[in-house]
Amino acid sequence: MEKKIPYKIYLNENEIPAQWYNVRADMKVKPAPLINPATGKPMTLEDMNPVFCEELNKQELDNDNRYIDIPAEVLDFYKMYRPSPLTRAYFLEKALGTPAHIYYKFEGNNTSGSHKLNSAIAQAYYAKKQGLKGVTTETGAGQWGTALSMACAFFGLDCQVYMVKCSYDQKPFRREVMRTYGAKVTPSPSDTTEIGRKILAEHPGTTGSLGCAISEAVEAATKQEGYRYVLGSVLNQVMLHQTIIGLETQAALKKYDIKADIIIGCAGGGSNLGGLATPFIGEMLRGEADYRIIAVEPASCPSFTRGRFAYDFCDTGRICPLAKMYTLGSQFIPSANHAGGLRFHGMSPVLSQLYHDGFLEACAVEQTSVFDAAVQFARTEGILPAPESSHAIKVAIDEALKCKESGEAKNIVLGLTGTGYFDLYAYEKYNNGTMNDYIPTDEELTEYLAKIPKVEE
């Protein structure tokens, strides 16, 4: 007899995985190394240690170890808000009239409101262990900055956040959460860094960009004794820490003998999708199972679907290493798009290589349709989703409706990365019917793509 699947599949805390999974160990074609823009050669530990934490750099360069132990202190912190539930969306299924089974892995049940805390606490731990005074970072939508503030408060580290100015002004509540956790939040561009002052002089009225905030945070880290720079997405180490999502999902599915057919995640820099999907992709790489993995990106910032697989800068200021990834060009700035977490011009090198090699597919969706899905989800499943997460919801609903057509009872797993509690401006626009669906034209994209540097591999 089939086991009755509960609404929420919880693991016990001793079932939280004790190791992160490193998909690079299973990849036949490894992701291309980061390249030092000064030397044109692959980044070494010596190149990276002045900017990033030492242990994290080792993880960044580790293409060999399949599993990496989660430190006990990080595991303890995980137990405060993990395991996160894998929820069967019974009510959404009913509303859709689909035979498909929809599951969502919900990462929003912590104050940062998203999965970002999974990597933030790991990065703060290694910074503390290295004896650092503090860390610097940038934040756009604010989820990463909030998560890092929480993590730093926990370990007694100073936390300096450069927050894109338009977010700083539009999201005062995000700022206050960070301040409540003791972080110093500076609107970027600011006059606290050379690069900030330069940008302000050239563009006096600018509201900032993520690329600019990255440049400021890196400068701030390197100019202060005992500080390093940390980053919440794109990097290999972040994909690694976020695999806690996918590993827990696998454990929960296993409890009820559920075989996932389709795994869906939103994709900005790739941290959530990588975390959710790479443990499943690992099974594919090892020939153990097969899945459809779908990356969903906003049509306004379509790096997978309309970008180029090439070496490019990670920041607008072009001071960070070059990464080989799907990119729209480091000068690309997406139009006003309320999914603040999906505005990055590039994509995780790991996911980029896997996409290039056919292990995942990608699609781009328009904003209004994403909010249609978000509201349907909110009203049936009770959770007001983050705009980012809602990209995955949109495609999960589409797939479930295809199942309705075909009569197939597929198992669809989607990553519900977080809540929309700090995104109500966007919901207000949607509720008022004033949301826009701007998509870059081919001419615009061509111009940005042309600025991608030529790098010899």
Next chain:
Amino acid sequence: MEKKIPYKIYLNENEIPAQWYNVRADMKVKPAPLINPATGKPMTLEDMNPVFCEELNKQELDNDNRYIDIPAEVLDFYKMYRPSPLTRAYFLEKALGTPAHIYYKFEGNNTSGSHKLNSAIAQAYYAKKQGLKGVTTETGAGQWGTALSMACAFFGLDCQVYMVKCSYDQKPFRREVMRTYGAKVTPSPSDTTEIGRKILAEHPGTTGSLGCAISEAVEAATKQEGYRYVLGSVLNQVMLHQTIIGLETQAALKKYDIKADIIIGCAGGGSNLGGLATPFIGEMLRGEADYRIIAVEPASCPSFTRGRFAYDFCDTGRICPLAKMYTLGSQFIPSANHAGGLRFHGMSPVLSQLYHDGFLEACAVEQTSVFDAAVQFARTEGILPAPESSHAIKVAIDEALKCKESGEAKNIVLGLTGTGYFDLYAYEKYNNGTMNDYIPTDEELTEYLAKIPKVEE
């Protein structure tokens, strides 16, 4: 050997209690009945049915049935966000250096952000079952309005919320959540009701009050075919539905053979405290166990500690029934106090009677000390608490520090009613050091207390 207590004690969904607990059945001295202001006599079903839902009125008047079945549809909805975890505050204990064991029952893991959803879904269910088109209500802080919007969306009911005007203006995000769930939100006082127009004419610049919003919502319910008025606190039925909190807490404690010593809840209208504590008080009433139950109220609105136990109106407009309760007088308006959910002038008649009979104690705490506790909790336990909940945290910390002095390992259980994600204005004031701790003077209180009507019992 003692079982290792996990960070979070989760129940399985089939361990969610199938019945609510009605403490009135165990009370030797029953709470005094509501009185009809028109007749001066106890409210009957016939008096109540034109305003409130029929099944809920039966529950309101039921002093006899100890357990009342939770309808299957409500239980299904509960499974979307319940059971809520009972969490051991290991990190807070460590930060305090106390031998006490602190547990918190966290009700904030749903989009309404609080326990209010427990009663909202029950009330919406009975309204739907009665064949109503919709319901009206008022909301101050916005938690109840949000919860009711979610519940109405689920059952396809129209939801009309009168939101205190100052909240409507100061909390646009709360408003947008309600709109996202399809509710019609009207700032109160409004020109949509007679009482609203009257108040606007008399006080053109008023920013509204909960009492005024209640009056408008009641008028709106009675003037529309197929509508009834619903309320999120104070009433006996609300205490009943909220016992799901305390019953789950008992089940979780039992799993690990934990005997609570002190149970602490914040008290505004009493819905959370009543829900958490009355199942434990039931054990006391039946002579099965003994507990210290502590009600924590804001010093700015101290109905238990400085009010009078007397019949009084529940609303400023004096159109609602009279309830015998601890009250500061229906004309009392607390000073600016950021715990929006704890501003009601009265208190649940059930809790009032139990307090009068010595089954719980009460204390009043000042706002800045509450936020000190909130921030300590946020930084150690990861959850940014609602200002309301933080009242309970403050006293739990005080009790834990007393245990540190005495060396006692008491088990302290506190009700963490919700999250502070929509209260960042208050946190901002705290972070900026501009919070105030106004406490009403004896002279002020005497004036309000003198306006309590004389009612013959």
